[in-house]
Every structure is written in structure tokens, then in C-alpha cells.
Amino acid sequence: MNRKHIDEIEKQMKLANEGLPEEERKFFADVIPTRVDPFNKYWEQFLNWARSRSLWMLAFGTGCGSTELRPLMTSRFDMARFGIFPRPTPRQASVFVVGGYASIKTIKRIIRSYEQMQGPKYVIALGSCTINGGMYYDSYNTINRLDYYIPVDVYIAGCMPRPEALIAGFNRLKEKIVAGECEGMNEYTDKFDWFKKNQKEIIKDWNMPDYNW
Amino acid sequence: MEQLVKRINGMIHLKAYNRQRDDLFFITVEKSQLELVLSHLKNNEGFTHLAFLQAVDFLEDSKFQLTYMLYNYDIRVNLGVKVLIARDKAEMTSIHKLWAHAWQYQRELHELFGINFPGSPRVEESFVLEGWEEMPPMRRDFDTKEYSERTFYQRPGRSTNDPKEYMKEKMYKNYAASPRIRRDDE
Numbered sequence: 001m002n003r004k005h006i007d008e009i010e011k012q013m014k015l016a017n018e019g020l021p022e023e024e025r026k027f028f029a030d031v032i033p034t035r036v037d038p039f040n041k042y043w044e045q046f047l048n049w050a051r052s053r054s055l056w057m058l059a060f061g062t063g064c065g066s067t068e069l070r071p072l073m074t075s076r077f078d079m080a081r082f083g084i085f086p087r088p089t090p091r092q093a094s095v096f097v098v099g100g101y102a103s104i105k106t107i108k109r110i111i112r113s114y115e116q117m118q119g120p121k122y123v124i125a126l127g128s129c130t131i132n133g134g135m136y137y138d139s140y141n142t143i144n145r146l147d148y149y150i151p152v153d154v155y156i157a158g159c160m161p162r163p164e165a166l167i168a169g170f171n172r173l174k175e176k177i178v179a180g181e182c183e184g185m186n187e188y189t190d191k192f193d194w195f196k197k198n199q200k201e202i203i204k205d206w207n208m209p210d211y212n213w
Numbered sequence: 214m215e216q217l218v219k220r221i222n223g224m225i226h227l228k229a230y231n232r233q234r235d236d237l238f239f240i241t242v243e244k245s246q247l248e249l250v251l252s253h254l255k256n257n258e259g260f261t262h263l264a265f266l267q268a269v270d271f272l273e274d275s276k277f278q279l280t281y282m283l284y285n286y287d288i289r290v291n292l293g294v295k296v297l298i299a300r301d302k303a304e305m306t307s308i309h310k311l312w313a314h315a316w317q318y319q320r321e322l323h324e325l326f327g328i329n330f331p332g333s334p335r336v337e338e339s340f341v342l343e344g345w346e347e348m349p350p351m352r353r354d355f356d357t358k359e360y361s362e363r364t365f366y367q368r369p370g371r372s373t374n375d376p377k378e379y380m381k382e383k384m385y386k387n388y389a390a391s392p393r394i395r396r397d398d399e
Binding site for chain 2: 103104105108131132133137138139140141142143144145148198201202203204205206
């Protein structure tokens with residue numbers, strides 16, 4: 001590869017960061033995220049086993065479904081016995097529970113929070129609204145399908161799903177992690193342009209970096 | 214309350230008066246006299262609390278109806294002051310000098326109905342819709358279903374049932390055959 005080739009590849013790797021003013025662009029990531037391949041078989045299996053037993057949930061209630069997270073966290077359903085623990089900041093969390101409908105204003109925050117989470121990261125979409133819009137399918141302000149904006153690992157249907165259903169969803173997520181099927185982060189990396197295109201289609205005033213580290 | 218209405222009627226021309234409950238009344242006033250009525254109610258009649266400011270879209274009459282809901286803590290009475298304004302290039306005088314928190318309601322109405330409130334602080338800022346480019350969505354001629362289908366991705370396979378037929382079919386099959394519920398001893 002000659003120098004010209006390398007320059008071209010580097011140019012393709014650059015993010016536009018279009019929403020930011022020129023002087024702020026240097027403060028944010030200008031390289032698109034890269035794929036993190038799994039390790040060799042047994043080491044990755046061990047890691048997945050460990051990951052599935054320590055899920056740290058981002059305590060960010062994005063819709064009415066987040067009311068179901070309170071009984072799940074507290075003594076009655078007590079998700080700590082499943083190794084799940086709420087964290088206040090996306091930097092420390094590995095599971096993002098999107099609770100119910102996501103308005104356009106909220107999906108902006110969801111994208112920022114999701115991108116700031118450190119990998120490996122998983123998304124549970126809770127409620128009918130994240131699947132096909134639910135009862136807000138004809139609303140001007142809520143999205144219909146969440147998997148067009150961030151990759152989703154497990155859906156929990158219902159309006160609202162009760163904490164028991166959430167526990168079942170978490171158990172399903174654990175099974176998927178152990179089986180090595182939760183590659184949402186790599187999916188986001190691979191289809192980065194497609195996700196960004198969908199996100200920018202609905203978020204008209206894009207005033208944040210294109211990728212939030 | 215009747216005396217209050219009489220007193221206001223002496224001051225200005227009341228277009229309508231409606232008593233809905235013992236503690237809920239509505240009056241309709243002219244657009245130009247609204248500020249006068251509100252400041253009179255606030256300063257002299259004890260209606261010190263503005264509970265909400267709401268708009269209703271009367272598309273057929275091409276009018277917006279604004280309702281200023283006031284509350285009197287002494288006699289515990291709600292009083293709604295209604296005013297009709299024109300729908301195209303809708304504009305209303307701001308009342309943020311009477312009740313400071315009215316700016317928030319006016320900002321909301323500006324965004325969702327497109328009613329102008331000249332002089333109201335921060336009225337141009339977006340409230341719930343960030344970067345909205347269409348017509349104000351709470352106007353009745355805005356087709357929200359069409360917008361949703363155009364903007365968001367539909368998941369195929371969604372179906373709806375006519376609720377009445379569905380109930381007949383699935384839940385009340387026996388009931389539909391004989392609409393009267395039979396007693397056991399019949």
C-alpha cells in the first residue's frame with residue numbers, strides 16, 4: 001500500500017461530527033468505532049460465563065416501562081440475586097434497559113448513553129413500544145422500531161411487562177451471552193453508517209458528536 | 214358566584230357564562246378584554262392561582278379556544294376564562310406579567326399549536342420537540358399517522374381487529390347467540 005492509499009483509508013475512517021461547531025470538533029472522537037473480535041474459543045467462553053454473572057444495568061428510565069425497574073431493583077423481586085446491579089452512569093454499565101416508548105428527544109439521549117457504555121454491552125428492549133410502536137404506533141413523536149437505531153439483544157413483549165417477565169428476559173440474555181450470541185456492539189460497528197443514517201433521519205437538530213466515547 | 218359574574222358583566226361584555234359544577238365555572242370573554250378580566254380576577258376577586266392555560270383547536274370554525282383556568286383558595290372555586298382567537302396567524306397577548314409561570318404554558322402552546330405570544334420570554338425555544346420542521350403537531354389538520362408512516366420504520370405483521378366483532382367472535386360467542394344472560398333456574 002502506498003501513502004496515497006493509506007491517506008484515503010484514514011479519510012474514510014474520519015467522522016464528520018457535523019453537529020458540532022468547528023472549534024469543538026477536536027474535543028470529540030473523530031474515528032469510527034472498530035470491531036472487537038472474540039478471543040479464542042475457550043477463553044471467550046470463560047469470559048462470557050463471567051460476563052453473564054455480573055450484569056450492571058444502566059439505571060436510565062427512558063419511558064413508562066422504567067416504573068417496572070423499581071420493584072425489580074428493590075426487595076420484592078430483588079434482581080441482585082441474579083447478579084444484576086443498577087449503575088448510575090453509562091461508563092460503568094453493561095446492560096441498557098430501554099423502558100418503553102422512546103420519543104425523538106429521548107432517543108437522542110439513548111444513543112449518547114449507549115455509545116458511552118463500555119463494551120461488551122447489551123440492550124434489552126422492554127415493552128411493545130420498542131418492538132413495533134405499541135399503542136403509540138401512529139404518534140408523531142415516538143419511534144416504532146428500536147433496532148433501527150441501536151442493536152437490540154432481547155425484546156420483552158407486553159404493555160407493561162411485569163418484573164417476572166423482566167427477570168425472564170434477563171435470564172434469556174444470560175443464556176445468549178453464554179452462547180456467545182450477543183454481538184450487538186460489533187453489529188453496531190459493522191453497520192455504523194446505516195445506524196447513523198437512520199438516527200440522523202429522525203434527529204433533525206443533530207448537535208452532538210457522531211460517536212460519543 | 215352569580216354576583217361575581219354580575220360585577221364582571223358590568224365591567225365588560227361577557228359572551229357566555231356556564232356553570233358546570235358548584236365549584237367549576239366558565240366565562241367567555243372578548244380577546245381584547247382578556248387581560249383586563251384576568252388582572253381584575255387576580256387582584257380584586259382572589260383568583261390568585263393560574264392552574265393551566267390550554268388551547269382547543271376548532272378546525273371547522275377556524276378558531277382556537279384558549280382556556281385560562283384560575284383558582285380561588287378562599288372560596289375554593291375554579292373559574293375558566295375562555296377566549297376565541299383566529300386560527301390562521303394565531304396571536305395572543307402574553308400574560309407572563311400577571312403570572313410569571315405562564316411563559317412555560319405559552320412556550321408549549323407556541324410549539325404544539327403555533328400560537329404566537331409576542332413578548333413572552335423564551336417562547337421560541339423548543340419544548341418537547343427538538344428540531345421540528347413540520348406544522349405544529351397538535352393542530353387537527355396535521356395527519357400524525359401519515360407522518361409516522363413516512364418517518365418511522367414500520368414492523369410488518371401488525372394487524373388490528375374491529376373491537377366489537379372481535380369481542381363477539383372470541384369472548385362472547387354464547388352471549389351473541391342469545392343476548393340476554395340466562396339464569397340457572399330458567
